[in-house]
Amino acid sequence: MEKQLTINHTGVTSKQKAGNATLKEPWIIRFTLTTISLLFLLTFLVLPLVTIFITAFKKGIDVYIASITEPDALSAIKLTLLIAVIVVPINTIFGIAAAWAITKFDFRGKNILTTLIDLPFAVSPVIAGLVFILLFGAEGLLGEWLLNHNIQIVFALPGIILASLFVTVPFVARELIPLMQTQGTQEEEASISLGAGAFTTFVKVTLPNIKWGLLYGVILCNARVMGEFGAVSVVSGHVRGLTNTMPLHIEVLYNEYQFSAAFAVASLMSILALITIIIKNIVEWKTKQH
Numbered sequence: 001m002e003k004q005l006t007i008n009h010t011g012v013t014s015k016q017k018a019g020n021a022t023l024k025e026p027w028i029i030r031f032t033l034t035t036i037s038l039l040f041l042l043t044f045l046v047l048p049l050v051t052i053f054i055t056a057f058k059k060g061i062d063v064y065i066a067s068i069t070e071p072d073a074l075s076a077i078k079l080t081l082l083i084a085v086i087v088v089p090i091n092t093i094f095g096i097a098a099a100w101a102i103t104k105f106d107f108r109g110k111n112i113l114t115t116l117i118d119l120p121f122a123v124s125p126v127i128a129g130l131v132f133i134l135l136f137g138a139e140g141l142l143g144e145w146l147l148n149h150n151i152q153i154v155f156a157l158p159g160i161i162l163a164s165l166f167v168t169v170p171f172v173a174r175e176l177i178p179l180m181q182t183q184g185t186q187e188e189e190a191s192i193s194l195g196a197g198a199f200t201t202f203v204k205v206t207l208p209n210i211k212w213g214l215l216y217g218v219i220l221c222n223a224r225v226m227g228e229f230g231a232v233s234v235v236s237g238h239v240r241g242l243t244n245t246m247p248l249h250i251e252v253l254y255n256e257y258q259f260s261a262a263f264a265v266a267s268l269m270s271i272l273a274l275i276t277i278i279i280k281n282i283v284e285w286k287t288k289q290h
Contacts (some may be wrong), residue, residue, distance in 0.1 A: 006038075007193045014279055015120060016182055016223070029082070049270060052083070052244065052263050052266050052267050052270050053263075053267050055259060055263040056260065056263040056264045056266065056267040058260055058263075059260045063261075063264075064259055064260070064264045064267075067260060067261035067264035067265065067267060068264050068268060070261075071241060072241045072244070072249060072250060073261075073265055075241045075242070076244050076246045076248070076249035076265070077247055077265075077268070079160075079243070079244070079245050080155075080158075080226050080246045081185060081226075082247045083157075083160055083164050083225060083226075083236070083245065084225045084226055086161055087122065087161060087164045087165050087168060087221075087225050088168075088218060088221050088222050088225060090165060091165065091168050091169060091171065091172050091221050092172050092214070092217075092218055092221070093173070094095055094169065094172070094173065095171070095172025095173035095174075095176055095214075095217060095221075096172070096176065096214070097281055098113065098117060098173045098177075099172075099173050099176035099180050099190075099210075100180070100202075100206070101113070102114055102177055102186065103177060103180035103181050104180070104185055105178075114177070117169060117170050117173050117174065118171075118174070118177050120166055120167050120168070120169050120170055121170055123162075124230065125167050125228065125229070125230030125231035126230045126231065126233075126234055128163060128166045128167060128230075128231045128234075129142065129163050129230065129231040129232070129233065129234025129235045130156060130234055132153070132159055132163055132166075132231075132234075132235050133154055133234060133235060134164055136153035136154050137154050137160075140154075152155035154235050154237070155235070155239065155243060156237075156238030157235065157243070158181075159235035159236070160232050160235060160236055160243060160245070162230060162235070163228070163231035163232050163234070164225050164231070167224065167228055167230075167231050168225055168229065169219045169226050171217050171220045171224060172214065172217035172218060172221055175213050175216055175217030175220070176210055176213055176214060176217060176218070179210055179213040179228045180206075180210060181211055183210075187205050187206075187209070188205055188206060191204070191205045202227075212283055213285050215283050215286065216280065216283045219276055219283065220225050220280070222263055222276070223272075223273065223276045226246065226269070226272060227247060227269065227273070228245075229247040229248070229251075230248070232245055232247070232248065233247075233248060233251075236248060238252070240252065246265055246268070246269055247269070249265055250262050250265050250266050250269070253265065
């Protein structure tokens with residue numbers, strides 16, 4: 001026993017020594033790597049962000065407020081928020097269900113389900129948008145049937161929702177699957193063996209264990225929904241005041257040389273992104289604590 005304790009103590013000490021050796025790299029290496037990292041972040045992240053706000057307020061606060069309160073801008077903001085309100089809960093429910101099925105049960109096709117969840121990461125958003133055009137467009141597979149029943153999918157809200165759903169499918173599920181695999185099934189099995197039902201077990205055992213990971217996935221999903229451009233651009237039809245989301249509205253303004261208005265709306269999206277990053281860091285901190 002004493003010998004084992006000595007070996008363990010020696011192992012920890014070696015690990016600590018390795019960590020200390022890493023921290024004691026020559027100062028020139030630490031200084032160089034730190035400087036390169038800071039310069040890169042300042043050049044490619046901070047400077048563009050500052051430029052957005054400087055350009056947005058270049059013509060004064062009145063022009064800025066007018067740019068974000070004109071009818072087309074308000075329509076784009078409302079549409080973006082509406083899509084997030086619809087898409088994020090749907091993907092959250094799917095992500096929980098898929099993660100639960102993959103991590104808690106063994107069944108045929110499990111690997112196929114896991115692969116399909118990753119599919120949107122591999123497919124270009126533009127191609128995803130084209131797929132919905134081929135399915136639901138006027139010349140698409142279901143186009144004639146939809147026209148006969150007076151149902152419009154593409155160039156309307158349903159098409160934008162479908163495209164946004166497709167590109168954001170993995171975010172919640174991919175955050176939960178490794179977390180739930182690490183936690184195992186012992187606590188759920190104990191709960192069920194004590195007489196609790198499946199829903200009670202999920203609410204009182206599983207959900208508290210995954211809440212921070214779930215919130216992290218929801219934040220990432222929400223950020224992607226509001227910033228999605230490629231797939232939404234293909235299926236939206238760019239109908240001004242109707243199907244333009246905030247990214248599409250910014251593109252329209254920029255192509256019309258309305259730079260101050262374009263950057264004013266872009267600054268709103270940047271503020272949303274900064275809020276998302278702050279919440280994400282708080283969630284990460286909370287996750288590490290748990």
